[in-house]
Amino acid sequence: MKYLLALSTALCLMAGAAQAADKKLTISVYSFAQDAFKKALYDPFEKICGCEIVVETGNSVERMAKIEANAANPVVDMAVMSSHDALALARKGLLQSLDVSKIPSHADLYKSAQDPIGNLMAVGYGFYATSIVYRSDLVTIDSWADLLSDKVKGRVALPNITGTQGPLTLHMLSKALGNEGIDFTKTIDAIGEKKDDIVTFYGRSSQLAQLMLQEEVIAAPVGRFAWSRFSGAKFPFKWAEPKEGQTGGMNVMLMTKGNGNEELAYQFMEYWLSNETQTRIAELKLDSPANSKVIVSDEIAESLTYGGELINSLNMLDSGAIIDNRDGWVDRWNEKVVN
């Protein structure tokens, strides 16, 4: 009898251990700073949940294509993306509406992050402001229209239309030039007329930082997440506060439809959005917090898109407008700017 009891206890323990090892959450995230995210987010969560986090990275197009290809039997349980990419997936019916009662920190998020694409298909976890970084010893930038003015002629770079910053720049340039309409036709044409005065249309903020440190470029629009590349540099770079305001965007977290791993995914979302984790991530300057309860020092805040006043003032571009008009923008851009 004793042997039988010992055997059944051992079997139970083995089954429990196997279950913990089987508890796995597959997430799809940006490739950016994954070592830091592992220490600040994934490792602590794995200890709490007794599970394994499988991290998949890649650019947005690859990650979206993978979610779409595996729609019938999702490989990815939870993903983080830009709000317009999330909306594109939602429109294809690949996401499930979130039950925010399972994410208590949801109530602490800034209002714009609570339901950014509608039907609770995603929640925001981080913001970024976009403005113009410039060499304050060589030029003064007061308006987005200055990007096309003679004072930065031959020394300005713009983000490529195919990246996240491209449409945001068009949005603010349109505002500055008084061009109405979401098709940005007049603004793209204006850039086309000045294309020879523009050094390049950059794809990555690291490329822009290199060009600015090499004195090739003295002004360019860039996301605040890249500000640390400039703030400690040998040249006096300044973050512009144009009269039209700053633009920006939001990154969101979402859950794939029918992944069967919802409980663990909710647990991870709550952990990521909690005050404690968002503060830790903010202090490491990995992401700007969407949780309004997060408090960081002025020094940390300087590198982030931080605080309700700033976040509420951002001239964001509607996610739906981006998806509906992107092909048209790219066609016009190819015709007038890179042709």
Next chain:
Amino acid sequence: MFQNQREGLALALPAAIFTAALFLLPVGILLSEAFKVDGSWSLQGYIDFASKPLNQVVFLRTLKLGFLVALVSAVIGYACAFCIVNLDGKHRGRVFGLIVLPLMISPVARTYAWIVILGRTGIVNDAIVGLGLSETPIRLLFTETAVFLGLLQLFMPLMIISLVSAMENLPKDAVPAARVLGAKWLQVFTRVILPLTKDGLVLGGTLVFTGSLTAYITPAILGGSKVLMLETLLYQRVNVANDFVSAGIIATILIVMSFGANILLKRISSARS
């Protein structure tokens, strides 16, 4: 070598299966998509591609830069190769080593060096301003000139190596004999050296031209989105638009251009002889 043909085929079979399964089949599947519209075979994709002005500009730019890089490589390559084969053994080895050395360095490192050289504060602009050719630095980066220089530096060693190999087989007394008989240097080159080294030129020309057509890193870094070439456009179609059909069309065009260049060069060389 083998007692029967079957033994030879059996030995070649693993390599053939490997190539077919891991190269020909996937490439075939990928490229076949470029010949389909709504599931049926069609060339409409190519017609649509060719009708877009941007694609026309990019195609002609790619062709032009490939041709120019091959042409200038051949001109400089002949001069270099002629010098190298006339050096004594010890010096020849050293110079040849210097020619080969860049091939051992990553194209990324080589291309990034051009960013420093061609930048506003680089040595080229320092020299231009210093010599009074321009009052302010001129923009060289993100121009066709920058891409041309990058590709030339990247592929010229291949032309030189091909021409050195061809010239080493040139009879030692062929050039002196032509000179003694009164031929001028241009005649020596066109009537003696060129016909006798045409195989090296065809090989080098094909390597340089196809290399220039298919290089990605150099046009991407030195040209960016302002100087799109077919290979950077292909990357953009896949990575930005997830458009594998356009990517397949561009890949097919690049393959056809590469084979076309090789056939053309062979025809030209055989026509001369």
